[in-house]
Amino acid sequence: MTHFYGRNNELSTLSAWIENPSTRLISILGISGIGKTTLIKHFIDTHPLHFDAIIWKNLKLSNSLNSILTEIITEINVNIQNINTNKLLKQTLELFNQKRCLIILDNLEEIFTPQQYAGKYQPEHQNYQTFLQMITAVENQSCVILISQEKCQELISLDDELYPIHSLELSGLGNAATEILKNQRLQNQEHWLNLINLYETHPRYLQYISILIKDVFQGEIAEFIQENNLILTEDIKSNILLTWERLTNIEKQTLLKISQNDQPLSREEIKKLLSLSSLEIINSIQSLTRRFLLSKSENDERLFHLTPVLREYLKNVC
Numbered sequence: 536m537t538h539f540y541g542r543n544n545e546l547s548t549l550s551a552w553i554e555n556p557s558t559r560l561i562s563i564l565g566i567s568g569i570g571k572t573t574l575i576k577h578f579i580d581t582h583p584l585h586f587d588a589i590i591w592k593n594l595k596l597s598n599s600l601n602s603i604l605t606e607i608i609t610e611i612n613v614n615i616q617n618i619n620t621n622k623l624l625k626q627t628l629e630l631f632n633q634k635r636c637l638i639i640l641d642n643l644e645e646i647f648t649p650q651q652y653a654g655k656y657q658p659e660h661q662n663y664q665t666f667l668q669m670i671t672a673v674e675n676q677s678c679v680i681l682i683s684q685e686k687c688q689e690l691i692s693l694d695d696e697l698y699p700i701h702s703l704e705l706s707g708l709g710n711a712a713t714e715i716l717k718n719q720r721l722q723n724q725e726h727w728l729n730l731i732n733l734y735e736t737h738p739r740y741l742q743y744i745s746i747l748i749k750d751v752f753q754g755e756i757a758e759f760i761q762e763n764n765l766i767l768t769e770d771i772k773s774n775i776l777l778t779w780e781r782l783t784n785i786e787k788q789t790l791l792k793i794s795q796n797d798q799p800l801s802r803e804e805i806k807k808l809l810s811l812s813s814l815e816i817i818n819s820i821q822s823l824t825r826r827f828l829l830s831k832s833e834n835d836e837r838l839f840h841l842t843p844v845l846r847e848y849l850k851n852v853c
Contacts, residue, residue: 538718539577540738541711542570548703549578553637553678557699560671562681565705566827568739568774571682572641574705579637586677587611587634594645600662603640611636624666631670631677643683649781652818653685653825663687671700684778686825704827707736716756719745723757730756733765735842743770765847775848778826785811789819790828790841794849799838 552558563571579589588611592603604623611630618626630636646660647653656664667687670679681687686702708715712731715738721727734740744759747768752758759766767775779787792808793800800808806816820839823829828845832838841849 538714539573540714541708542574542577545574545703545705546578546582549574550582552701553582553584556635556676558678558701559675560667560679560681560700562683562687562700562702563705564683564686564702564827566737567684567778568737569705569707570738571705573738575639575641575680575682584637585635586637589637589639591639591641594640594642598645598660600660600666604666607636607638624662624669627666628669628673628675631675632673634677636677637680638677639680639682641682643681643687644685644781647685647687647781650783652783652786652822654687684826708738709736712736712738712741715741716745719749720754721745721748721756722754726756726760729760733843735844737844739774740771740844743768743774765843767844767847767851771844772848775845778828779848782826783819783822785815785819786823789816789823790845791849793829793839793841794846797846799832799835799840801837802839805839 549561552561563575565571590607590610592606597603601623604627605618608618608623608626608630611634646657646663648655648657667679667681670677713727716727716730719742730744731741734744744766747766748754748756748759782790788809788811789805793805795808802816802820805820806813809816811819820829824831824839829839829841832840
């Protein structure tokens with residue numbers, strides 16, 4: 536069984552959105568391992584949902600929209616005799632209007648093009664764009680949840696005041712991250728917050744580092760902290776590498792230069808560090824924020840910064 540920690544505010548927000556019959560499209564966004572899939576699974580398991588059908592599709596396993604829509608139609612309407620492959624979208628929307636369905640599309644980033652700016656569809660998956668636009672534009676009583684590491688264009692370009700769409704961007708667990716350390720039975724509770732903050736309250740990073748502390752430091756966080764290093768396990772590196780390989784060369788250059796500075800940088804300061812045009816830098820910054828790799832400073836929105844874990848990865852691996 537997957538352990539679930541905190542996220543009470545996110546669960547309340549989700550509940551309000553999904554209980555509203557006019558909500559048709561929800562995106563759950565955030566970096567790899569932050570807990571997007573876990574959140575939705577927990578929500579479905581613990582909340583009474585008034586849907587005729589709940590269908591989960593993992594795009595890592597199959598990402599052909601035609602195949603997915605065919606499966607959805609047959610799963611919801613087992614007695615259907617004729618599926619017109621030329622009118623799959625029309626049949627699906629009609630079904631979504633006849634029955635209240637909850638459709639989850641997990642790992643949406645699988646249909647985006649690697650080494651291109653965030654959210655750019657692969658040519659063979661352009662039909663998703665039409666599908667998502669039609670979900671919001673055509674009257675129906677169903678809801679689609681997208682789980683992704685990248686924002687898709689529909690959720691950027693559509694005005695959520697005019698269309699029935701919502702986005703939830705996940706960050707770390709905050710204080711609830713202590714439950715991970717408690718569950719792992721780590722020692723030295725007085726050092727828990729130091730460890731949690733060091734790894735940005737990121738659930739997967741903390742899970743990996745907790746296992747390392749148990750394996751090598753006999754569960755003693757105090758001994759681990761004495762190393763005075765932000766240690767990245769091979770699991771953490773592998774997790775970041777998968778995202779790194781999706782980036783454009785310009786995005787990689789941008790991150791590497793920023794990683795050499797401990798302080799947040801403005802766009803103009805980033806520009807001075809790179810031999811790139813203003814447009815390339817603007818596009819790169821925008822794409823990196825849409826991948827949740829670059830964040831605006833809380834104190835000054837003109838400044839951008841990296842998380843300590845990502846900076847450490849870039850300094851030591853790339």
